[in-house]
Amino acid sequence: MSDDTRTFGDYVRGHREALRETDRTYSVRQVAGRIGIEPSYLSKVERGHVPPPSEATVVRLAEALGEDPDVLLALAGKVSSDLKDAIRRRPQLFGELIRELRDLPDHAVLKLVREVRDGDW
Amino acid sequence: MIELKNDGLQFSFPEVHKEARLDIDFQRTLRIPDDGSNHPLPPGLGSFPLQHVDDFADDISERWLTHGGVMLPMYQSEAMWLNFSARGNGFPYPVAVKIATGKINAVTGEEWENGLHADPQDYVVVPEQPWLDGYCVEKGIIRQFVAMPLGAGYTAEEQITGEAEHGGIQVIAYPMRREAYEEHRKKWKVEGWGPNVMGQMCLGSIQEDAAMYDMGLAPGGRMRQEIYDDPYEFNEWDTENASRCFVHIANSMVWRSITGKNPPTTPPTSREYTKAGLPWFEYYSDGEAIDGSGILAGLKSVIQIGQKKGDVPLPENESVTPGNVVQLRAGLRPGQVREGQF
Structure with missing residues (x-):
């Protein structure tokens, strides 16, 4: 079992169980049902007995748990296909950008996020 | 800060708390009949596409x-x-x-101002309020938001102010103060419930100069929906940290010429949807509802104005009797929408 597999499973189980404290519909069975996988498979994923599921399933799982899909994909050792496409289209630019940004503190990176501009009204 | 993600507005207040986040999206839906009777909740048919106005600076108004x-x-x-x-x-x-259309508050009917007011309450509290479908005209009754061209005299803004100046939708969000949230969180942890479980368990002169594509919202048919009373202390809101956004409404007929993208198709009529046996919804919660606004109660509906003007503003306004009504109770999943496929 790789560290990635274990981290992903622990994270998913931790979040699902936190939600289950206030809402019983966050059982393994019901969450699995909502995202269209077998409960036994979700249970194995959570225990790290199998590698993280496909990108599409990870995204559905993130939606079901109210988590950010990019965070779950990263924990699963994956990069979402839209990000892969963006890098493939301009590999040099994005490669350089990510290397430049990787050590910056969060607040400095957040300045690059595109905000909806508020004007005068 | 507000980001545009997946056709929704994602509000976050990292300066207040890392968990202080709110998503708002604008759902396409059926237009309920504007026939004086009270209807259940119509479905969500997917989000309207959203674009930054700055990306189309050459094709929109100053x-x-x-x-x-x-x-x-x-x-x-x-x-x-x-x-x-x-x-x-x-x-x-x-x-x-706080939500306004044409800078008229959708809960109180008052003209827009920044800030929150407790009496009368001029805002909704999320997560207790899972959605808002229209103007709060009576306790437990709203009139549905219906798009009409700005300048034609139908919008709530024009009925109340006599002017067609702003159009669109205005949103401002205030997170709870960090300390107040932490206090509640401790209590919720001990008691094993949180807010998701607890709470969820107006014609004057009309200007003709509005751009052709500029739309506003007008009051349509009546729907059963409560606007919930704020269950928190008023001083628990962090009024120092707000984010606001102006959401413009472009007529779908010109959306392609502005953005190069097709707008969504027209939604089914209430009659078609009901005939297909698809679900309508009723929502139940223990939350207290606030009273309707006297100002908004005085608004005329789109049909009432149309009749006065001799227009037929709403095609296919036949009454329906929803048969398949799904009951939703407090405690929706994160991001859960009233889903209806067509």
Whole structure:
């Protein structure tokens, strides 16, 4: 079992169980049902007995748990296909950008996020 | 800060708390009949596409650019509802949200001002309020948001102010103060419930100069929906940290010429939808409802104005009797929408 597999499973189980404290519909069975996988498979994923599921399933799982899909994909050792496409289209630019940004503190990176501009009204 | 993600507005207040996040999206839906009877909740048919106005600076009015914000397409007489989701690890972070159309508050009918007011309450509290479908005209009754061209005299703004100046939708969100959230969170942890479980368990002279594509919202048919009383202390809202956004509404007929993208197709009529046996919804919660606004109660509906003008503003306004009504109770999943496929 790789560290990635274990981290992903622990994270998913931790979040699902936190939600289950206030809402019983966050059982393994019901969450699995909502995202269209077998409960036994979700249970194995959570225990790290199998590698993280496909990108599409990870995204559905993130939606079901109210988590950010990019965070779950990263924990699963994956990069979402839209990000892969963006890098493939301009590999040099994005490669350089990510290397430049990787050590910056969060607040400095957040300045690059595109905000909806508020004007005068 | 507000980001545009997946055709929704994602509000976050990292300076207040990392869990202080709110998502708002604008749901396409059926237009309920404007026939005086009270209807259950119509479904969500997917989000309207959203775009930054700044990306189309050459093709939109100077006024929209001055307002900033985003834009979405609606057909004339199309309806919408606002879908709210609070985020937070296990316990959603409460956010107070004030909504206006044409700078007329959708809860009180008062003209827009920044800030929150407790008496009368001029905002909704998310997650207790999962959605808002229209103007709060009576306790437990709203009149559906229906798009009409700005300048034609139908919008709530024109009926109340006599002017067709602003159009669109205005949103401002205030998170709960950090300390107040932490206090509630401790209590919710001990008691094993959170806000998601608890709470969820007006004609004057008309200006003709509004741009042809500029739309506003007008009061349509009547729907059973409660606007919930704020269950928190008023001083628990962090009024120092707000984010606001102007959401412009472009007529769908010109959306393609502005953005190069097709607008969504027209939604089914209430009659077609009901005939197909698809679900309508009723929502039940223990939350206290606030009273309707006297100002908004005085608004005429689109049909009432149309009759006065000799127009037929709403095609296919036949009454329906929803047979398949799904009951939703408090405690929706994060991001859960009233889903209806067609």
